Amino acid sequence: MTTKSTAKPRRKIRNTESPEDQEQAILTAAAAEFTAVGVRRANVDEVANQAGVSRSTLYRRFPNKEALLLAVANDLYEKGMRRLEETVVGLGPREAVVEAFAEGASMITDDPLMHRLVLTDSEMKGITSAVTSLFIDMVTHRVAATLRSAGAQMPDTELRHAVELHVRLVxxxxxxxxxxxxxxxxxxxxxxxxxYLAPMIW
Structure with a gap:
């Protein structure tokens, strides 16, 4: 009696892609792995396999799981920030606060990887607290700049503090x-x- 193997098929290692293509393939595979099994159980060798690169290629770019996690988080948040910025184009500062808050809440709720990294993966916090700090710092900086472009007049320090409070509240x-x-x-x-939040911005 024969049984079917449940192991994932091995992918052929690709050697002809550019370094940029290889890195994007690694980040895509890592995002899928972190989403599927969480940070602690994520297997870096499996990421290399699914990205179609050798272990040595992956480790040259990302020497450990923490470096890979931070790169995935950075890529995720960059895409999220572009989405936020597109959402508030043409709005005044207070209207932009409302839409950015609502869109940010929607992103964290709806995106499985962002939801896991920001809210639910306690294992991630055991590896590094830098991911959540990265999220807060990055979003605060970008949203403050967006609100300034939208017409906010308050001093930079006050604007940044108000926006950081908004991000933490989200x-x-x-x-x-x-x-x-x-x-x-x-x-x-x-x-x-x-x-409650829009009146803090002027």
Missing amino acids: ISFLEFPASEPERQTAEAVRDLAAT
Whole structure:
């Protein structure tokens, strides 16, 4: 009696791609691995296999799992920030706060990898706290710059502090959601931002 193997098929190592293509393939495979099994169980050799590169190629670019995780997080947040910036094009600063808050909440809820890294993967925190700090710092800097472009007049230090508070509130709001379902809707999130957060920006 024969049995079917459940092992994942090995992919042929590709040697003809550019370094940029190889790195993107590694990040894509790593994102899928972190999403599927979490940070602690993620297998770097499996990432290399699924990216179609050798172990030595992967380790030359990312010497350990932490470096790979930070690169994946950076790539994820860069894409997320571009989405936020596109969402608020043409809006004034207070309107931009509302839409950025609502869109940020939606991204963290809807994107499986971002949800895992920012909110639910306690194993990730055991490896490094830098990912969440990276998220807060990066988003704060970019959103503050976006609000300045939208017409915010407040001093830079005050603007940055206000935006950092907003970012931390997004994370807290999603990690510990309101008990009433009606307060978890997209419209309720937008109303909360309009009532309490937008007035902080001028």
